[in-house]
Amino acid sequence: MSHENSYKKIVKEGFWDNNIVLSQCLALCPLLAVTSSATNGLGLGLATTAVMMASNVLTSLGKGVISKAVRIPVNIIIIATLVTLIDFILNAWLHPLHKVLGLFIPLIVTNCAILGRVESFASRSAVLPSLVDGVAMGIGFTWVLTVLGGIREVIGSGTLFTNASLLLGDTFSFLEVTVIPDYRGLLLVILPPGGFLILGACLGIKQKVEQVIKRKQESSADLLARG
Template structure:
């Protein structure tokens, strides 16, 4: 539980919310039509995940097991509401794009699952690290998926990032393929399934290569 490097490996790769647990696929497929949208939703989810992990870990000794799940849901719902208000107040363009998928973070099984399986049984620091790792793991998949769909679908990358995330992010806006007419299928939800399937295949292939190299290394010794 206190091996932070192990927790990070689990969250970023080995037990990734999307690539391994296949959770949160609904917002993932609907929102990731661009890298900017994927990054925005990923960061919002990460903030909720970190805060909920820490709060549940702090209160685990005072919350009865009989009401633990309802209490955890209320904590997550409160944090999501605050996140929704904050985005609406300070990042209104992003809030308009993400729309209903911000409130739907409440129903994200990944958050409630980590709260139940990890934060309710671990100390505050471990829960904090777990929330960061799982959140970053979720965010990088959303951003990569959105980036691939955006490049193939419209020939750009992080389009309108400065409008959604602020002027500081204007350097992210890139026109990858000038005068590109785009491929609508990739931007639509079916395209999300196609790109996600490709990512899963690449991950499986990568892990197989690593495993074979480890077996070869053992055999040589």
């Protein structure tokens, strides 16, 4: 397989085929707790992406010198150190967002998806593919958090990307939209049970899309075989 095709496969797996949430159903605790708005989902997703990228690169660089006997503890230390740095950075420069995300930033350490990718991919791959895998998996996680948070925010409070300027700066304040004016809101959707309902709908949509794609591919293959 060529490098280009290999990278395309890595990106496709991270975005869709092996998506952390929609395929592996991992990191559901922070996902359901944080995604009460699109901004919160985006913030946690970007922080997780930064940790995944850096941990994959560092693990790949050290795979030749770290013994297999201590690889998992060392990887956990690497991830914990990176999460601590991200926590300090958010607290220093994005303090309002840090207060919103709160405990869920340190809990990135316990995100088994990060340790899973480090163990299953980065510890066995070169630096560049490991970096691409970290970016793809992280962005795949981020877009699901953002979409889920956006849906919950619109249905729950009638707004979209509230406080986006706190995360992205005043330049992006245009993202803060009131979708439904004078809307009283639907509290259930903002609470974790509503997150479960929206997540279940997203999982069902993914399955349906994959079935449609599979049927189209089978139909195309049949037409080629007959031709």
